[in-house]
Amino acid sequence: PQAPSTRNDIRDCSADPPYLPPTATNTTARLAALRGTMRTHGAHAYIVPSTDAHMSEYISARDARLGWLTGFTGSAGTAVVTQDKAVLWTDSRYWTQAERELDCNWELQKTTSIESIGMWILKAVPVGGNVGLDPFLFSIDTWNSYSRALHGSGRTLLPLETNLVDQAWGDQRPLPSSSEIxxxxxxxxxxxxxxxxxxxxxxxxxxxxxxxxxxxxxxxxxxxxxxxxxxxxxxxxxxxxxxxxxxxxxxxxxxxxxxxxxxxxxxxxxxxxxxxxxxxxxxxxxxxxxxxxxxxxxxxxxxxxxxxxxxxxxxxxxxxxxxxxxxxxxxxVKNTHEQELLRAAHVRDAVAVIQYLLWLEKTVPQGQLDEFSGAQHIDALRWSVLQPQACPAQQRAVRDPQHLPSSLLPSRAQEHSRGPSFQSISASG
Known part of the structure; x- marks a missing residue:
């Protein structure tokens, strides 16, 4: 079925039948599994953050509990599930993305404040109810904020030693890393x-x-x-x-x-x-x-x-x-040797960035460049700078705005780099 709106890349839960884009994830079975574990542990609601046990900015696939449960792949968000409701809170960076990835089991709240989450819980959970969560996924400050939001309401934060999303995920959850330290x-x-x-x-x-x-x-x-x-x-x-x-x-x-x-x-x-x-x-x-x-x-x-x-x-x-x-x-506080290495790294990277800006000046007027190919090209330039003796395929990648072949990626551990520090975000203007 087609969406009644002018866009067909976001969900429309008001349509009959509801419209879901192909990017949305069916979470019906996942929510049913989680709700079963909640009943077993006496939790009237369960809070799922986007963090891991170390408050890391990035997380591994094994710790992507929020993503597995909701289908939402943004880097920041919080979900709360009761026996009849499921809600995702996220900030303005991800509102459109959430509408593309959530199915109609989920309500989207366009804020991230714990005060807002707490107010919703007070409406959804009856007096005397337990709000379950994994205490090893919440910072001290965040835990205290939830505690204050529920204080005196008759609802209780229930720390659970077992992570209920992990239980629902079961043997489909990715295995821990086994790579060498x-x-x-x-x-x-x-x-x-x-x-x-x-x-x-x-x-x-x-x-x-x-x-x-x-x-x-x-x-x-x-x-x-x-x-x-x-x-x-x-x-x-x-x-x-x-x-x-x-x-x-x-x-x-x-x-x-x-x-x-x-x-x-x-x-x-x-x-x-x-x-x-x-x-x-x-x-x-x-x-x-x-x-x-x-x-x-x-x-x-x-x-x-x-x-x-x-x-x-x-x-x-x-x-x-x-x-x-x-x-x-x-x-x-960097020691003298680390400072020298930082300066050298910035000089090497500056060479790649200058080459990239020159390439943009020549390529943008042709009208065929997009952000993705731009990101691919600067990656190739950086690898060329870090490894002067680049193989022919890498040298071609520097000259041509096509991505470095994936078959070369595992062998890119050069003298001065083991990889990018984040996925390239490319734009110019």
């Missing part, structure tokens, strides 16, 4: 991980509260501290991990089998002693933190990256809360 060569870091650990411990010693440990939840924190890199999330050289760094011990929570031989050897180099890294399974962080918090300790954490699930394990009188951990603050 590797050491970043010293020529790129300017400091060994042992020097970085010593620097963080010095900050702990100098703090007025004299914390006994630092908890690291942000993926880039652990990657930076140990000079390790991974490929668990597109465009981000990180791997799923936590770290608990105390004044005498180091615990790294990661799937140890994924560590390269060189990475494992590097982490063992300080054993035995206070620079010995103890490897523990990723899933053991909560249990380990709970045991540690029973002692006479003070745990320093950054609230921007720590979830309420971990935060709630530590007694309030044993917490040292700041917006960012000392590792994140140290990471922000």
């Amino acid at each position: 590797y050491s970043l060569p010293a020529e790129f870091t300017g400091s060994s991980w042992q020097e970085k650990v010593a620097g963080i411990r010095q900050r702990m010693e100098q703090h007025v509260r004299r914390p006994t440990a630092v908890l690291l939840s942000g993926l880039e924190e652990t990657a930076w501290l140990f000079n390790l890199r991974g490929d668990d999330i597109p465009y981000n050289p990180v791997f799923y991990s936590y770290t608990l760094l105390t004044n005498t011990t180091i615990s790294l929570f990661v799937e140890g089998s994924r560590l390269s031989a060189a990475a494992r050897e590097s982490l063992r180099s300080g054993c035995p002693g206070p620079l010995c890294v103890e490897l523990q399974e990723y899933e053991q962080v909560s249990a380990h933190l709970r045991r540690y918090a029973q002692g006479n300790v003070t745990v320093w954490l950054g609230t921007e990256y720590t979830t309420y699930g971990l935060y709630g394990i530590i007694p309030q009188d044993k917490l040292l809360e700041e917006s960012y951990s000392p590792v994140m603050m140290a990471k922000a």
Whole structure:
């Protein structure tokens, strides 16, 4: 059936029958599965964010719970599901995209404020009802905002150890990454991980509260501290991990089998002693933190990256809360070697950008250029600059506004780059 509106690329739920574009996802079975798990766990509503357990800007396919449940693939949004309603909140960047991807099971709310979500919940959930959510997917501030929105209403936030979307997703959920976690060569870091650990411990010693440990939840924190890199999330050289760094011990929570031989050897180099890294399974962080918090300790954490699930394990009188951990603050200050590498990287990239602007001046007047082909071409230019000895296909890609063949992508690990930091967003004018 055709939509009665002038556009046929967005849904029309008022039509008879409702019109859905081919980009929309049928979510009927997914919602039914989720609602079944909600009944089992006594949740009258369930909140689904777009985040992962580390508050990452980008997430892996395994953590794309909001996308699987709704069909909406935008990078920011929140869904709330009850037994008879399903609503997505997202900001103005994604309103049109949502109308293309949602089916008519979903209502779209064009705002992202927690106050708006809370008001909707108060109308949809009866007094005495439970609002379920996974505490390991909400930052401390976000959790507190929901708590304030429901305070005194007779509705209760219900933290659930089991993620209900994961249960509904079942064995169709993507598997965790199994790619190698590797050491970043010293020529790129300017400091060994042992020097970085010593620097963080010095900050702990100098703090007025004299914390006994630092908890690291942000993926880039652990990657930076140990000079390790991974490929668990597109465009981000990180791997799923936590770290608990105390004044005498180091615990790294990661799937140890994924560590390269060189990475494992590097982490063992300080054993035995206070620079010995103890490897523990990723899933053991909560249990380990709970045991540690029973002692006479003070745990320093950054609230921007720590979830309420971990935060709630530590007694309030044993917490040292700041917006960012000392590792994140140290990471922000580049050493002399890193500064030199940054300058060199910008010079190399400037060459590619200048070539691209010249190419645009020649190509745009022909009237056949679009944003996608422009993005493809600047990618090819950048790879050419980074790898002067480009193969013939890459050299042709630089001359021609056609995309670099996908068969060449896996072998693009050049001396100065492992890939783009985000998908190209191309425009000119």
